[in-house]
Amino acid sequence: MSSRYNLGPTRARKFATRVLPLIALAIALVLIPALGPSRSMYSLMNLVGINIVFALSYNMLLGQTGQLSFGHAVYFGLGGYGAIHAMNWIETAAIDGGFWAAYPVFGVPVIGFAIGVLAGGVIGWPSCRRAGIPFAMISLGVAELIASAGFILVSIFGGEEGVSGDRMNGFPLFGLNLGAISQVYWFIAFWTFVGVAAMFAFTRTPLGRMAQAVRDNAGRVQFVGYDPQHIRYLVFILSGGFAGMAGGMSAVNFEIFTPDSLSLVPSGLVLLMAYIGGARYFAGPILGAALLTYAQSNLSDFAEAWLLYLGLLFITVVLFAPGGLAGIILSVFNGLTRPGARARLVQWAGQLVAGLLAMVGGVIIIEVAVRITKGYGEVYAPFGVAFGPDSALTWICAGAMLCLGLSGLRWFALRGEAQ
Amino acid sequence: METLIFALINGLIYGLLLFMLSSGLTLIFSMMGVLNFAHASFYMLGAYFAYTIGSVTGFWVALFLAPLLAGAAGAAVERWGLRRIHANGHVAELLFTFGLAYIIEEVVKIVWGNLAVPYRIPAELNFSAFELFGSQYPAYRIFMLFISIGMLISLWYLLKRTRIGLIIQAALTHPNMVASLGHNVPRIFMLVFAAGCALAGLAGVIGGNYLVTEPTMALAMGPIVFVVVVVGGMGSLEGAFIASLLIGFLQTFAVSIDISFADIFGFAGLAAGSEIGRITIASLAPVLPFLLLVVMLVVRPTGLLGEREF
Numbered sequence: 001m002s003s004r005y006n007l008g009p010t011r012a013r014k015f016a017t018r019v020l021p022l023i024a025l026a027i028a029l030v031l032i033p034a035l036g037p038s039r040s041m042y043s044l045m046n047l048v049g050i051n052i053v054f055a056l057s058y059n060m061l062l063g064q065t066g067q068l069s070f071g072h073a074v075y076f077g078l079g080g081y082g083a084i085h086a087m088n089w090i091e092t093a094a095i096d097g098g099f100w101a102a103y104p105v106f107g108v109p110v111i112g113f114a115i116g117v118l119a120g121g122v123i124g125w126p127s128c129r130r131a132g133i134p135f136a137m138i139s140l141g142v143a144e145l146i147a148s149a150g151f152i153l154v155s156i157f158g159g160e161e162g163v164s165g166d167r168m169n170g171f172p173l174f175g176l177n178l179g180a181i182s183q184v185y186w187f188i189a190f191w192t193f194v195g196v197a198a199m200f201a202f203t204r205t206p207l208g209r210m211a212q213a214v215r216d217n218a219g220r221v222q223f224v225g226y227d228p229q230h231i232r233y234l235v236f237i238l239s240g241g242f243a244g245m246a247g248g249m250s251a252v253n254f255e256i257f258t259p260d261s262l263s264l265v266p267s268g269l270v271l272l273m274a275y276i277g278g279a280r281y282f283a284g285p286i287l288g289a290a291l292l293t294y295a296q297s298n299l300s301d302f303a304e305a306w307l308l309y310l311g312l313l314f315i316t317v318v319l320f321a322p323g324g325l326a327g328i329i330l331s332v333f334n335g336l337t338r339p340g341a342r343a344r345l346v347q348w349a350g351q352l353v354a355g356l357l358a359m360v361g362g363v364i365i366i367e368v369a370v371r372i373t374k375g376y377g378e379v380y381a382p383f384g385v386a387f388g389p390d391s392a393l394t395w396i397c398a399g400a401m402l403c404l405g406l407s408g409l410r411w412f413a414l415r416g417e418a419q
Numbered sequence: 420m421e422t423l424i425f426a427l428i429n430g431l432i433y434g435l436l437l438f439m440l441s442s443g444l445t446l447i448f449s450m451m452g453v454l455n456f457a458h459a460s461f462y463m464l465g466a467y468f469a470y471t472i473g474s475v476t477g478f479w480v481a482l483f484l485a486p487l488l489a490g491a492a493g494a495a496v497e498r499w500g501l502r503r504i505h506a507n508g509h510v511a512e513l514l515f516t517f518g519l520a521y522i523i524e525e526v527v528k529i530v531w532g533n534l535a536v537p538y539r540i541p542a543e544l545n546f547s548a549f550e551l552f553g554s555q556y557p558a559y560r561i562f563m564l565f566i567s568i569g570m571l572i573s574l575w576y577l578l579k580r581t582r583i584g585l586i587i588q589a590a591l592t593h594p595n596m597v598a599s600l601g602h603n604v605p606r607i608f609m610l611v612f613a614a615g616c617a618l619a620g621l622a623g624v625i626g627g628n629y630l631v632t633e634p635t636m637a638l639a640m641g642p643i644v645f646v647v648v649v650v651g652g653m654g655s656l657e658g659a660f661i662a663s664l665l666i667g668f669l670q671t672f673a674v675s676i677d678i679s680f681a682d683i684f685g686f687a688g689l690a691a692g693s694e695i696g697r698i699t700i701a702s703l704a705p706v707l708p709f710l711l712l713v714v715m716l717v718v719r720p721t722g723l724l725g726e727r728e729f
Contacts, residue, residue: 066510068513068514070517126713126716127716129716130716130720132510133452133454133509133510133513133653134649134653136454136510136513137645137646137648137649138649138716140642140645141642141649141708141712141713142712142713144706144709145706145709145712145713148705148706152698152702152703152706264638264642268521271514271517275514305525305528307521308521308522308529310521311521311522311525314514315500315515315518318504318511318514318518319500319504319515322507322511366529369529369530370529373528373531373532
């Protein structure tokens with residue numbers, strides 16, 4: 001049917017917003033090894049890929065359907081355990097034969113996906129009966145239950161030391177035996193692309209659209225004739241599946257899974273990734289996963305209070321930038337392209353300077369305080385400037401910077417409102 | 420018989436301690452719709468404050484000062500944090516308190532260190548209260564029982580028999596009307612939040628030396644308190660009371676039952692040496708509240724006394 005006025009996006013626009021980003025991602029993933037990354041760079045990127053899929057699967061719940069879960073690592077962990085057991089079956093089947101002899105380790109994330117779907121279907125049935133805050137608390141309780149079960153059922157979860165496997169078995173799909181880390185990169189890159197593309201495609205399906213409608217106005221969805229509880233349940237199952245797929249990727253990458261991976265700590269981390277990146281945007285969790293994974297592997301080495309910084313960053317995002325990093329990037333881009341960019345630029349520059357000042361003051365206070373408690377007698381001396389814990393100058397300087405920065409931020413905020 | 424009586428008293432004490440935590444959480448939730456994820460962190464702060472104050476002034480001053488300080492911290496959080504994002508909805512508020520729980524835990528680690536602090540039962544209370552079936556019963560537990568019952572009675576009296584309680588109850592259901600009558604509703608909210616945090620702090624003061632005062636104590640207690648609130652029915656104080664006692668008894672009884680699955684399901688052919696058969700009821704005690712949560716959700720999704728759907 002052709003209408004005279006086509007109000008929808010043009011073909012070029014559709015291509016630019018729906019296909020082009022995925023092509024760009026594929027090209028980036030293919031080109032990265034050409035830059036000749038080091039071993040540690042490879043292992044970091046593998047972890048980023050796993051966390052991107054995990055954070056996106058989480059955002060199917062938080063960002064797309066408006067369900068806040070505190071126990072998403074359960075599906076990641078169960079999928080990962082399924083994958084690691086499958087790897088062990090492949091190993092034994094290499095000698096004994098059978099179905100698993102023909103199954104490549106490369107395809108193990110599919111097993112993770114299936115287990116995740118199964119777990120989502122079983123656990124989601126009682127927990128999706130409630131929405132909003134009760135759902136969040138239920139997810140927490142269920143996560144505690146499964147995590148404790150992980151330590152009790154040794155034959156499945158391997159007790160404290162977990163279950164380990166070997167990825168260099170079975171038939172090498174695409175000629176990858178997955179021995180070297182650069183080969184694992186291709187495995188991770190492939191599944192990251194599959195996960196991102198599939199979850200992006202999901203947002204365009206009728207179910208994905210209805211999920212967003214449930215998030216925005218569940219009552220109205222019900223009025224139109226859909227069952228919000230059913231839609232939440234279906235999305236929950238799929239989200240569990242993709243989390244399980246990320247678990248399967250992780251199983252091949254690390255060749256071990258421990259019951260800790262089911263616990264509240266990774267569940268909290270994936271929430272932080274999705275939210276700091278920007279839960280309202282599809283690309284947000286990708287940004288968040290990349291940033292937090294990078295920060296975790298680099299910052300946690302020399303900043304003892306890295307979780308404190310993470311908490312502060314999270315609270316700042318919740319309070320002042322609910323759109324997360326993606327929201328900030330988008331509003332900067334919009335602000336520069338729309339009229340009146342000069343005034344906005346001055347405002348942002350001022351806020352940036354004040355924010356940096358407050359941050360430097362805060363970091364000095366935290367770092368000096370950490371060194372006092374840990375009692376190594378080491379003096380915090382970034383860039384050769386020593387901040388002695390006993391000298392009053394340290395505290396006065398840092399405190400003044402913090403106060404000045406915070407009041408500067410407040411002044412600019414008031415100024416922005418006045419304009 | 421003696422296990423039964425000991426389990427009864429211990430369960431009652433643990434249940435009342437849980438109620439001290441969950442009553443504040445429930446009050447805050449039913450009034451502001453905020454689920455304070457950091458509630459157990461104020462419990463931890465109470466214990467640490469009591470340890471530090473107590474090492475200077477002794478336990479009795481700390482018993483009063485530490486909850487007040489925890490309450491003041493709660494008031495500050497409400498005034499400068501929660502109030503700002505109230506307009507962004509309840510999920511944003513929940514996320515804010517979630518981040519706060521991270522921050523409080525890390526700050527506690529920086530100030531008091533990663534390991535447990537030696538917060539001990541005061542010498543005045545470190546004797547045995549009575550002898551029952553040949554075992555000594557510590558006086559401190561009886562003291563905890565009295566503090567908890569005192570808290571329970573004063574909370575009930577405050578809410579049901581005083582003018583302030585009347586205004587708080589009115590603000591729960593009709594905040595706009597209460598504001599029209601000239602009451603400062605945001606300030607009432609702040610006071611309730613502070614009072615809830617102070618109750619959690621009190622639980623920390625008397626629970627911190629009974630259990631262990633360490634940076635993970637908030638994470639260990641938090642989920643159980645949430646279970647209490649969901650099982651009792653979101654926003655129902657009476658429900659929270661029943662659920663607290665239920666979970667208190669459930670956990671203490673489970674610890675004292677030393678039979679395994681094989682003993683129970685042996686008739687169905689479960690071998691004593693098998694993995695499932697070896698699991699004892701006692702080892703399941705930490706999991707039982709969460710099992711109760713799942714069962715409750717399947718049977719009665721609104722909780723014991725919950726009427727409202729949130």
